[in-house]
Amino acid sequence: MKTPSRLIIFFMLVISMLSHAQSTISSEEWHEDLRYLQTTVHEHYPFLFKKVSAADFDAAVEKLYTEIPALEYHEIPVKLASIVSLFEYGHTQITFSTVAKNGALPVNLYHFNDGIYIEGVQKAHEKTLGAKVLKVGGMPVEDALKLIRPVVPAENDQYFKAYGLRFLTVPDVLHAQRVIPKASNEVTLTLEKDGKVFDYTFPKVELKDISTSYGFSVPNDLWLSSRRDMSKIPxxxxxxxxxxxxxxxxxxxxxxxxxxxxxxxxxxxxxxxxxxxxxxxxxxxxxxxxxxxxxxxxxxxxxxxxxxxxxxxxxxxxxxxxxxxxxxxxxxxxxxxxxxxxxxxxxxxxxxxxxxxxxVNFYGDARREVLPNSSISVNLSYAWWQDKPAWENxxxxxxxxxxxxxxxxxxxxxxxxxxxxxxFNSVDGFILDPMQHLTQLFIAGKIEELKNDAAKFAHNPEYSYYNFEEEFSIVGNRLIQNGNLEPGHFILELVSELFPESISVLYSLANAQELLKLNAKAIASYKRIIALDPDGSLATVSQNRIKKLKED
CATH class of the missing domain: 3.90.226.10 (2-enoyl-CoA Hydratase; Chain A, domain 1)
Structure with missing residues (x-):
């Protein structure tokens, strides 16, 4: 049986209108979804308030609530993702595929130790393969990364490198976070390749057209990897x-x-x-x-x-x-x-x-909660995995x-x-745990060896991920709080020598010096803070402390 062409056109129009109706949600309905999310979190997942307080979460919700009527449709899922990402647990998220459902740039980016590169790309854009990314939409890539990070449920910098970098390729995210000034189906990247800097404009493609696995490109008829020689695979x-x-x-x-x-x-x-x-x-x-x-x-x-x-x-x-x-x-x-x-x-x-x-300890095993109007899925974790004691987290x-x-x-x-x-041939002379080693030297009273080894560790690339500044400061401040003033002062003085530009360390040191009645040294430390950051909040506090010490 042959269907009349007019009837076909009519049904096509009906389907189009229904589809359009399903894809548009009023501000009031978005408000309902946001309140549903807020209520669900407070009633069923209050334990997630570890890295963000309930008050700060609610403040972010209220801010978005007032912004929704002025936002473009594609911006709202991105902003909702930012709300969920406040918890900073990778399992607790609105998925990448949700915020990128309208498509992404046909590139795969990877953050190597010398920069962000186009690791893979569609063949139509082969000239950009292997180029270093300098700017996104005219903005330095470092600044663009800072703007998109709130959208990513990043537990730490490594999560952001592995799972967050792809958000940089999503035009909807770039616009919602104001990396680019207006919504667009194409984005211009400033690239560097073979010593030449050039701009290249990429169109948006469907997610299914991007060929990657474990963060790396999988070459096929339409997709290229910058690792051209496939005869010797690591x-x-x-x-x-x-x-x-x-x-x-x-x-x-x-x-x-x-x-x-x-x-x-x-x-x-x-x-x-x-x-x-x-x-x-x-x-x-x-x-x-x-x-x-x-x-x-x-x-x-x-x-x-x-x-x-x-x-x-x-x-x-x-x-x-x-x-x-x-x-x-x-x-x-x-x-x-x-x-x-x-x-x-x-x-x-x-x-x-x-x-x-x-x-090290984290919330995982997420449940899927569905927002009633937009049908956006929100993954909210419920299981606390604690393999290590709290003080080792x-x-x-x-x-x-x-x-x-x-x-x-x-x-x-x-x-x-x-x-x-x-x-690696021998464990002799290799320090697996530098903080434990330094602690043992401190307990043994080997002060000169402690100072020498601390300086070596702080500038050794093999220990580049140890935050010696933070670790030392925690130890020093803990000693001070427990009444061990002289040992605490020694540690803080040592860390200030290793990190002379650290304002927080200098402030802790100055407080310790005050407690020990080393007023001249405390004044010198406060003056150093003012010199390093004259407009900072601690500069004002330091000026007041100097005035008080001089009066005493």
Whole structure:
């Protein structure tokens, strides 16, 4: 039966109108969704108020509530995502696919140690492949990153590098966060390649047209990777799309390399079976060094971790310092953070690479809550995972040996992280935990050695992820608060020498000097604060303290 053309046109118009009606929501309906989110959080997820207070969360909600009528339609999901991201737990989020549902630029960006590069791109834009990103919409990329960060549920800087950088390619996000001044289906990037700086305007494409896996490009008929030579694939990038885990024996060096990119079971082999096969190989062969790589592991079912831990603990010949290396990185997240915690607690592993993307203790296992009018899904975590005591909780797990890659390393198929583990020959003289080492020197009264080693650690790239300024300050202030004035003053004086531009350290030092009646030194410290930041809030406080000390 042939349908009249007029009837077809009529139905097409009806479908179009219905679709349009479903995609437009009034300000009042957005307000209802926002209140629903606010009420749901307070009634069912109040425990999430750890990094943000309930008062600050509510203030952000009220601000958005007043802004909604003036916002463009595409901006509101982005702003809602920013509200949820206030909790700073990666599992608690409005997903990337929600804020990017209208499309993204046809590029894959990666943050190497020498900048942000176009790691992959659609073939139509091949001239930009491998270019360094300098500006986004005319704005320096560093400033653009700061503006988009509130949209990302970043637990730490590593999470932002691994999972947040893609938000920089979404025009809706760029406009909502005022990286670009108005909504657009194309964005101009300022790039540098082969010594030349140029502007290039990318159109928006559908998300399905972007070909990536584990943060790296997967070449196909439409997509290119800047790693052109595929004949020599680094071990950590092998079998990414066909195996969750594998191992390879480097017989000449007697090194067993293992890459595990998920804590879920593979369709072809469960993790327990894989671990059984792995340990059977170790038992039957002369393995002198085990290198276990989870830098791309974003999690799964952490109940699977126990079989690996038990197997390692049962093999002291491999579970010893200098023989077992555990590679972590910016994608190490969720159940793999649990695995990393267990590795740190129960094994002798030396950790190599970059810090993890997850807090040591964290909220995970999110429930999906659906906003009534927009049908936007909000993932809200409900399970608190605490593998470490509260006083050992950190923003991330820090590697003992800090190593990352440059863009040149990547495109030439080099792996400096694996190379660092392979090159490590002896634990003699190597300090795995610098803070513990310095603490022991302090307790032993080895002051000159403490000063010398502290200075070495503070400027050693292998310890680049240790926040010595913060760690030292915490110790010094804690000693002061407990009445141990002289030891606390010594620590704060030491850290002020290591970080002479730190205003917060100087202020703590000045307070300690006041308590010890070292008024001349306290005045000098306050004057230093004023000189470093004359317009800052602590400058005013310092001026008042100087006046009071002189009166006394």
């Amino acid at each position: 071990l950590y990038l092998r079998h990414l799309n066909d195996k969750y885990y594998f191992f390879e024996f480097l017989s000449e060096s007697k090194v067993l390399y293992v890459r595990q990119s998920s804590v879920f079971n593979d369709e072809s082999e469960t993790l327990k079976d894989f671990y059984d096969r792995l340990f059977a190989f170790i038992d039957a062969n002369d393995v002198e060094k085990l290198i276990y790589d989870v830098r791309l592991n974003g999690g799964g079912n952490n109940y699977n971790n126990i079989h690996l831990i038990k197997g390692l603990m049962a093999r002291p010949q491999i579970n010893k310092k200098g023989s077992f290396f555990f590679i972590i990185g910016r994608n190490t997240f969720s159940a793999c953070q649990n695995l990393t915690n267990d590795i740190g607690t129960f094994t002798e592993a030396i950790m190599v690479g970059e810090p993890t993307a997850e807090n 950190k923003d991330w797990t820090i590697p003992h040996i800090a190593v990352d890659a440059s863009f040149k390393d990547y495109i030439t198929n080099q792996d400096p992280v694996l190379e660092a583990a392979l090159a």
